Each structure stands twice: as C-alpha cells, then as structure tokens.
Amino acid sequence: MPILEVHLLSGRPDEVKSELVRELTDAVHRTLGSAPEAIQVLLTEYQDGSWNVAGEPLTLGKAAARD
Amino acid sequence: MPILEVHLLSGRPDEVKSELVRELTDAVHRTLGSAPEAIQVLLTEYQDGSWNVAGEPLTLGKAAARD
Amino acid sequence: MPILEVHLLSGRPDEVKSELVRELTDAVHRTLGSAPEAIQVLLTEYQDGSWNVAGEPLTLGKAAARD
Amino acid sequence: MPILEVHLLSGRPDEVKSELVRELTDAVHRTLGSAPEAIQVLLTEYQDGSWNVAGEPLTLGKAAARD
Amino acid sequence: MPILEVHLLSGRPDEVKSELVRELTDAVHRTLGSAPEAIQVLLTEYQDGSWNVAGEPLTLGKAAARD
Amino acid sequence: MPILEVHLLSGRPDEVKSELVRELTDAVHRTLGSAPEAIQVLLTEYQDGSWNVAGEPLTLGKAAARD
Numbered sequence A, B, C, D, E, F: 001m002p003i004l005e006v007h008l009l010s011g012r013p014d015e016v017k018s019e020l021v022r023e024l025t026d027a028v029h030r031t032l033g034s035a036p037e038a039i040q041v042l043l044t045e046y047q048d049g050s051w052n053v054a055g056e057p058l059t060l061g062k063a064a065a066r067d
Helices: A014-032 B014-032 C014-032 D014-032 E014-032 F014-032
Strands: A003-009 A040-046 A051-053 B003-009 B040-046 B051-053 C003-009 C040-046 C051-053 D003-009 D040-046 D051-053 E003-009 E040-046 E051-053 F003-009 F040-046 F051-053
Touching (some): A003 A014, A014 B014, A040 C040, B040 D040, B040 F040, C003 C014, C014 D014, C040 E040, D014 D040, D040 F040, E014 F014, F003 F014
Parallel strands (some): A003 A040, B003 B040, D003 D040, E003 E040, F003 F040
Antiparallel strands (some): A040 C051, C003 D003, D051 F040, E003 F003
C-alpha cells in the first residue's frame, strides 16, 4: 500500500513525468513485492520561488546538477 | 533536487528498504537526469493501527496484495 | 490542535468540499473533544496526471468506485 | 482515492483513535461518495516537544481547548 | 540537510516570502549549524477555501491576528 | 496561521531543538506579522537509515556540512 509523494521543480515535459511515475512504481513493485494497483505516486510540482536552497530560489536548468 | 517521501507499513527488513531506496534513486536519476547526490529519499514507516483503509487498520502480511 | 491534510483529485464542486471540511471537523470534535477553532483542515487537490495508481494517472469519474 | 494525513498529539487511547479513523472515513464516504476501501487515513502522532505553538511545546491536557 | 515545508495562505507579496525564506534559512543555520546550501525551504500556498479552521475557510486579512 | 513542518536527522540535543523552534517562530512573526500563538512548528526526526541521499543513508555528524 505504499504511497510516494514526489516533490520536484515545475517545468518538466509530461512524458518525462509519466516515465518517472512508471519507473518509481516498478521500483516499489520489484523491491517490496506490492501489487502495482496498491502503489500510489503523487507528484507535487513547485513553481519558481517556492523551492529554495541556501535562502535563494531554485530554478530548473539554472543549477543543472541539482535540479 | 527531487525529494521523495515514501510512506510504508513498518516491518520490512533493512536490506529490503535499502534496496528500495537505491532503486528509487536510480529511477529518478534515469528519468529526470538529476545528479544522484541531489536526490533525497525519506522513509516514513507506520506502526500497526496508524495506516487505515476502509476505516480499519492495515497490517503487513494480512493483506498481501496491497501492502 | 489536530491538523488534517486531505489529498484528493481536483474537480469536485465547492459545496461538496465545504461539506467535507465541516464533516471532518465535526468528526474530530466528536471523537477527540478538540475545540472546533483548534481543528484545521487543509485541502490539496491534484490535477490530471499528478495522482497515479499502478503507474497510470487517475482521473475523477474514470474510476468511480475509487476516486 | 482520498488520503487523509492526520497530525495529532501523542497520548490518546487506541479506542479513541480507532473511532476517529472510522468517523473520518464515514465523513469522506458520505460527502465525496468514495468507496470505503478507497479511503486511507494515516495517523502521525507527535511526542512531547515535537509540536510547538508560539515557540513552546504543546502537551496533551495542558491546553485542553486546543489539543 | 534540514527540509522545511512551510504552509501559508496565498496572497503575500513576493518580497515578503523571499524575506521569510532567508530568515528561516538563517535560523536553521544559526541553531543547527547546517551549511546554508544544505538547507531547503519549500513553500506551499493555500488558495481561498483550501485552509479551514473550525470548519470554515480562512482568508488572508479577514482574521489578522491568526493568518 | 502558518504551519512549519521541519524534517531533520534524529540526534540533536533538546535545547538545540527548542532554540530552533523559537528562532523559526520569531522569523515567521517578524516577516509575516503573524501572532506567535498562530504559528505552529512541527518537528519530524528521522532515524538512521530513513533519510537517504544518493541512495545511501545519511547520519548526523558523518557529513558535517550537510546535516
């Protein structure tokens, strides 16, 4: 019955997010043995200014290695 | 900079949880391209009685297909 | 001082959400005895594609029994 | 498919928490029409010192009207 | 590596939110000794009707002492 | 009415956590103008193995600059 809340910066293409969801679901299924229909993945996307590191807003692409 | 909050029932072996963490981290790295050191996975485990479905507590193993 | 974070699919009418909030507040007041003004209910609504089960997006109405 | 995360102070009897879970589940079922088995209620209890108001820890019973 | 999730009513000016983020980051750095770049602050803003107290929606400014 | 959920590694002394709570409350009061009694700070501490970066558990002290 695992629930994954995924926090990420806004701005990724839909197909990338769909692929992320499928891969995370597979990872839970493979390692915990949960039935796929029991695995929930909830995405929360943060707009510019809502995600901050070291007191400054993070923007997708500005800090490639971290975002 | 993705953060994954994983909610799961308490009671899984440590090595299973470690494997879960590694697989989830890989899935984020592969699909979003984030550097591994920018990916955080936080596990929250729920004791008996804290996770409820249909008003009744869920217990690991009792409902194999779902937990 | 209970706080309820309610995660639900986007798309319900305002009056339904208001009724949900009132009923949840009453339920906490009745069972825990908390003063109503100490009970907070926070709604988070998920747009299409943000709530996924079995690796696929859930849409309000598509899966009537579950949403 | 609603998920309720309930944050409350630690220290309530098990039967009170069970009753709370059932009442919350009923409230969601009545107002949103969700099937009971699609409604999840997750309880998170906070020990002394972990829940703070006005910079000071809140303790169950110390502030009857609020807890 | 602390993460702060800040829940607040929508409607504050950007410069107020930026100042809030910087002050919170400083507070964590001063008291825990964490490096600033290890401190993350995530803001979640609630629109009208999403934040409820005593079963009624809270609006910024309507209840000055509380919002 | 702001709520701060603070996620941090387990193992800090109580007086450090109390000081953190007071400083965070002050920061919210100063920047948003909220009354102190309307500001809630909830601490969630993560035991060894529950907080992971790059797929590996983070331990307080092991990675001084980050924890």
